[in-house]
Amino acid sequence: MTPPGPLSWDQLQALAPPEPDRIRGATNAQAQLRLFCSSESEVRVTLYRDHHAWCPYCQKVWLWLEERQIPYRIRKVTMNCYGDKEGWYRQRVPSGMLPALEIDGRLITESDEILAALEAAFGPLERPLQDPQVLALRQLERRLFRAWCQWLCCTGEAGPASEPAERHFEKMAHLVEGALAVHPGPWFLERFSSVDVIFTPYLERMGASLSYYKGYGLRQRHPAIDRWFTALEQRPTYLGTQSDFHTHAHDLPPQMGQCLASGTQAQIACARLIDQGPWLPAADASIPGPDDQDVPLVPSAVPVLETRQLEPPGAALEALARVLKHRQTLLAVNPHGGAGLDQGLACALTRLVSGEACPPPAGSAAGLRYLRDRISVPRDMSLHGARRLRQALESTAQLDPAAGLPSGHPIPTSHRRDQDPRRFALA
Ligand SMILES: N[C@@H](CCC(=O)N[C@@H](CS)C(=O)NCC(=O)O)C(=O)O
Numbered sequence: 001m002t003p004p005g006p007l008s009w010d011q012l013q014a015l016a017p018p019e020p021d022r023i024r025g026a027t028n029a030q031a032q033l034r035l036f037c038s039s040e041s042e043v044r045v046t047l048y049r050d051h052h053a054w055c056p057y058c059q060k061v062w063l064w065l066e067e068r069q070i071p072y073r074i075r076k077v078t079m080n081c082y083g084d085k086e087g088w089y090r091q092r093v094p095s096g097m098l099p100a101l102e103i104d105g106r107l108i109t110e111s112d113e114i115l116a117a118l119e120a121a122f123g124p125l126e127r128p129l130q131d132p133q134v135l136a137l138r139q140l141e142r143r144l145f146r147a148w149c150q151w152l153c154c155t156g157e158a159g160p161a162s163e164p165a166e167r168h169f170e171k172m173a174h175l176v177e178g179a180l181a182v183h184p185g186p187w188f189l190e191r192f193s194s195v196d197v198i199f200t201p202y203l204e205r206m207g208a209s210l211s212y213y214k215g216y217g218l219r220q221r222h223p224a225i226d227r228w229f230t231a232l233e234q235r236p237t238y239l240g241t242q243s244d245f246h247t248h249a250h251d252l253p254p255q256m257g258q259c260l261a262s263g264t265q266a267q268i269a270c271a272r273l274i275d276q277g278p279w280l281p282a283a284d285a286s287i288p289g290p291d292d293q294d295v296p297l298v299p300s301a302v303p304v305l306e307t308r309q310l311e312p313p314g315a316a317l318e319a320l321a322r323v324l325k326h327r328q329t330l331l332a333v334n335p336h337g338g339a340g341l342d343q344g345l346a347c348a349l350t351r352l353v354s355g356e357a358c359p360p361p362a363g364s365a366a367g368l369r370y371l372r373d374r375i376s377v378p379r380d381m382s383l384h385g386a387r388r389l390r391q392a393l394e395s396t397a398q399l400d401p402a403a404g405l406p407s408g409h410p411i412p413t414s415h416r417r418d419q420d421p422r423r424f425a426l427a
Helices: 009-015 056-068 087-092 113-123 131-151 165-180 193-212 223-232 234-241 245-256 265-276 313-325 325-335 341-356 365-372 383-399 422-426
Strands: 045-050 072-077 100-103 106-109
Touching: 009 234, 009 313, 009 341, 056 113, 056 234, 072 223, 072 234, 087 113, 100 113, 106 113, 131 193, 131 341, 165 223, 193 245, 193 265, 223 325, 245 265, 313 325, 313 341, 313 422, 325 341, 325 422, 341 365, 365 383
Parallel strands: 045 072
Antiparallel strands: 045 100, 100 106
16 A cells, blocks of 8 residues: 655645744743733843744843843854854954843843843842852852853863862762752752753753763752752753753864763763653654553653653644745755755655654655754754754655665854854744
8 A cells, every 4th residue: 555645735734733923922932022911012021032032141130031021132142153143243243252132222241241230220130149158159050151161161170178079079069969959849949040040051051961962961960950950940941041962962072172071871872862752752653642651751761851841732733834934945955955855855754743654755865854954943943843844854755765874964063054043043
């Protein structure tokens, strides 16, 4: 029997959900204006942040604004490693550094200064940034950050007593656990506060990068940090800003200079899972119903734990809508765009929404895998949408008779100009 062909573009379009309310709905990376319950005339703040929704210092300010529900505009700027910086931004901020924030016409750079200005204008998030307990926790965050950089990026010894870098990081992570143990709840203070916001970007990047480059499970090794992440994953504000292991693993090296893989068996297994999947429990033979959603993503022995959040309904359809929105640009920027890729993509999307295997045209696997490796979270879609899409692209690529051929376009490590946002922004 001949396998079924792909759904038509019209049929796929008919399945795609409408664009969600970016302005008043849940936190999301695509919004250019956030109003919550206010009107546009009340907006006093503009946040300048990166197109990729990747910059950790931007995430800190972004999350703070979302938590406090301050109405704001967003203007997106290109980070150097993805493409050329916009001239209008350089005129405003000659260094080109992100984030920047305009409040009542006053421009502020440096994320800590920005949070201080926001706090002065709108009041603290639970506790003032200058509170002695908050200050001590902010210092602890920087100590953990330095220990992580040392282990991830530098050879040799770290820490004041020249402890091996891993041991020094462990010590700092235990101090963080001690700080989390002070209060009975999951947070650093009695309730969610600016301290949690400040820890979020780098704990997220640490979890991803240490799993990929060191085979080290931050959440598995540090239960209080796991509990903190699990509570964070119940906040829609965080979920809108949350990235995933694949995005961080490949966006960190150009930012950090280098990330050193340890080469242990555990590390190689983690990196393979993050890069090659499976990203879903039992491949994607069918779209899971509520009963089979809580199967672990990967065998528990491998320290890849990106989330404990169960897949919310609609992840596959979210991915479908995002691909359809940018279909023409995605095909145009794909270096393998010629080889029946449009139909190959229709096959992958058919698999995404129906679970049906749909063999793509011969030679399209390279283009499908090129796209698979360039889904960026949360810029393009949620973590769960990305898992569904990566799995559908890969399962479809495997049905191409030429699937085994190397793609010839590995993800670059010294820059990410393969992710230049310009054409997507224009589209
Ligand atoms: N100390 C600054 C650091 C900001 C920073 O390092 N920003 C990076 C992005 S993560 C940046 O804008 N780099 C220039 C670029 O990538 O274009 C802050 O806290 O705001």
